[in-house]
Amino acid sequence: MNIQENYSLKNYNTFGVEASAKYFSEVKSLDQLTQILRNTSVQKFDLLFLGGGSNILFTQDFNGVVLQLNLKGVSERILNDNEVLVTSQAGENWHEFVQFCLNKNYGGLENLSLIPGNVGTSPMQNIGAYGTEIKDTFVSCKVLNLETLNVEEFDHEHCRFGYRESIFKREGKGKYVILEVTFKLTRKDHVIKTEYGAIKAELNNLGIENPTIQDISKAVINIRQSKLPDPKLIGNAGSFFKNPSIPIKEFLEVQTKYPQMPNYPNGEVVKIPAGWLIEQCGWKGKQMGNVASHELQALVLVNKTGFATGKEVFDFSTKIIESVTEKFGIDLEREVNVI
Ligand SMILES: Cc1cc2nc3c(=O)[nH]c(=O)nc-3n(C[C@H](O)[C@H](O)[C@H](O)COP(=O)(O)OP(=O)(O)OC[C@H]3O[C@@H](n4cnc5c(N)ncnc54)[C@H](O)[C@@H]3O)c2cc1C
Known part of the structure; x- marks a missing residue:
C-alpha cells in the first residue's frame, strides 16, 4: 500500500484548484481498499473518495485520507x-x-x-x-x-x-x-x-x-x-447549480412578474433553468478576480485565470445564489460537492 503524505490534489479536480490531502492513495482493488480501511492509523482520519474529480470543489486542504478509486474492468x-x-x-x-x-x-x-x-x-x-x-x-x-x-x-x-x-x-x-x-x-x-x-x-x-x-x-x-468548456483547457465542474423546482403556486406568482421565464411543469412542481435565472441577474460571462460564469453557459463557473482558489469559486457562487434569491425569490442549490 502506497500512501503519500501532504499530496497535492490540483491534478485530481477538474476545477484545477490547489488543495492538499494529508494522506493520499490510489486504490486498484477491493483487497487494497479493505486493507487500507482496516489500518488503525487510517481509522483516526476522515475519508474522502475520489473518482475523476469532476464534481468536487476543494475550498480547503483535506486533513484526512483521500482514496482515489482506480478499480478497472x-x-x-x-x-x-x-x-x-x-x-x-x-x-x-x-x-x-x-x-x-x-x-x-x-x-x-x-x-x-x-x-x-x-x-x-x-x-x-x-x-x-x-x-x-x-x-x-x-x-x-x-x-x-x-x-x-x-x-x-x-x-x-x-x-x-x-x-x-x-x-x-x-x-x-x-x-x-x-x-x-x-x-x-x-x-x-x-x-x-x-x-x-x-x-x-x-x-x-x-x-x-x-x-x-x-x-x-x-x-x-x-x-x-x-457549448461546454473543456476542463483540460479551463477549470470547471460542469453545471455548478441544480435547476430549481418550485411549487406551481409559487411559480404562477413569479411568472406574473417574469412572463418570459422558461419553465418545465412536472407534477406538483415546475422546473426552472438555473442558467436563465443566473443570466437574468447579469452574471453570464461576468468575471470577478480569478473566477467567472462561462460566457456560453452561465450555469458553469470557471477557473478563468487558472489561479482561482476553491474559496474564491465558492464565494462567487454565494453571490450568485444571493442575487437570484433577491430578484426571483428562488433559492439555488449547489450541484457540486463542496469540501
Ligand atoms: C465539463 C463538465 C460537464 C459535466 N456535465 C454533466 C452532465 O451533463 N450531467 C451530469 O449529471 N453531470 C455532469 N458533470 C458533473 C460530473 O461529470 C458528474 O457528476 C460525474 O459523475 C462526477 O464523477 P467523478 O468521478 O469525477 O466524481 P468526483 O468529482 O471524483 O466525486 C464526486 C463525489 O462523489 C464521491 N465519490 C466519488 N467516487 C465515489 C465512489 N465510487 N463511491 C462513493 N462516493 C464517491 C466524491 O467523494 C464526491 O463527493 C459535468 C462535469 C464537467 C466538468
Missing part, C-alpha cells in the same frame, strides 16, 4: 436476443465506458456521452443529460459498507434516484463506497431519444434522418463540445 452477460447486462468497475472512465458499449452496439447510454468522471460515481447524482439519466438503464451496484466493511448490493429502488440525487448524496452519504455498477442495455431494439431540440438540430446539421445510437452519441458530443 468491464464484463457483460447476454440476457436474451435484445438485452445485455454490462458491469463496470468504479474506476473506469465514464465516456470510455459509453464508447465501449456503443462499439458493441449496446444502446441506452448514448445520450450520456462525454460526461466527465468515472462509472463508480455515476449513481451518486444519477448523472443525466439530453433526456436520459442513468436510472433509466441502472440495474444495481455493489458497494462497500464503510462501517462493517461488507460488500452489499443495492438495487434500483434502494438507490432512491431523483434529479441529480440518490441515497449516496443523502442518508447514505459517507457510508458507502460504490465499487461497481451494472446496466441493462439493448442489443437491437434501441430506443432512440431525440426529443431534445438541440439533438434534432445537430442531426439535421449532420444530414442524418434515421439516427443510430452511434449517431446520437456523435450529435451529443458535437453539442457538448460546442
Whole structure:
C-alpha cells in the first residue's frame, strides 16, 4: 500500500484548484481498499473518495485520507436476443465506458456521452443529460459498507434516484463506497431519444434522418463540445447549480412578474433553468478576480485565470445564489460537492 503524505490534489479536480490531502492513495482493488480501511492509523482520519474529480470543489486542504478509486474492468452477460447486462468497475472512465458499449452496439447510454468522471460515481447524482439519466438503464451496484466493511448490493429502488440525487448524496452519504455498477442495455431494439431540440438540430446539421445510437452519441458530443468548456483547457465542474423546482403556486406568482421565464411543469412542481435565472441577474460571462460564469453557459463557473482558489469559486457562487434569491425569490442549490 502506497500512501503519500501532504499530496497535492490540483491534478485530481477538474476545477484545477490547489488543495492538499494529508494522506493520499490510489486504490486498484477491493483487497487494497479493505486493507487500507482496516489500518488503525487510517481509522483516526476522515475519508474522502475520489473518482475523476469532476464534481468536487476543494475550498480547503483535506486533513484526512483521500482514496482515489482506480478499480478497472468491464464484463457483460447476454440476457436474451435484445438485452445485455454490462458491469463496470468504479474506476473506469465514464465516456470510455459509453464508447465501449456503443462499439458493441449496446444502446441506452448514448445520450450520456462525454460526461466527465468515472462509472463508480455515476449513481451518486444519477448523472443525466439530453433526456436520459442513468436510472433509466441502472440495474444495481455493489458497494462497500464503510462501517462493517461488507460488500452489499443495492438495487434500483434502494438507490432512491431523483434529479441529480440518490441515497449516496443523502442518508447514505459517507457510508458507502460504490465499487461497481451494472446496466441493462439493448442489443437491437434501441430506443432512440431525440426529443431534445438541440439533438434534432445537430442531426439535421449532420444530414442524418434515421439516427443510430452511434449517431446520437456523435450529435451529443458535437453539442457538448460546442457549448461546454473543456476542463483540460479551463477549470470547471460542469453545471455548478441544480435547476430549481418550485411549487406551481409559487411559480404562477413569479411568472406574473417574469412572463418570459422558461419553465418545465412536472407534477406538483415546475422546473426552472438555473442558467436563465443566473443570466437574468447579469452574471453570464461576468468575471470577478480569478473566477467567472462561462460566457456560453452561465450555469458553469470557471477557473478563468487558472489561479482561482476553491474559496474564491465558492464565494462567487454565494453571490450568485444571493442575487437570484433577491430578484426571483428562488433559492439555488449547489450541484457540486463542496469540501
Ligand atoms: C465539463 C463538465 C460537464 C459535466 N456535465 C454533466 C452532465 O451533463 N450531467 C451530469 O449529471 N453531470 C455532469 N458533470 C458533473 C460530473 O461529470 C458528474 O457528476 C460525474 O459523475 C462526477 O464523477 P467523478 O468521478 O469525477 O466524481 P468526483 O468529482 O471524483 O466525486 C464526486 C463525489 O462523489 C464521491 N465519490 C466519488 N467516487 C465515489 C465512489 N465510487 N463511491 C462513493 N462516493 C464517491 C466524491 O467523494 C464526491 O463527493 C459535468 C462535469 C464537467 C466538468
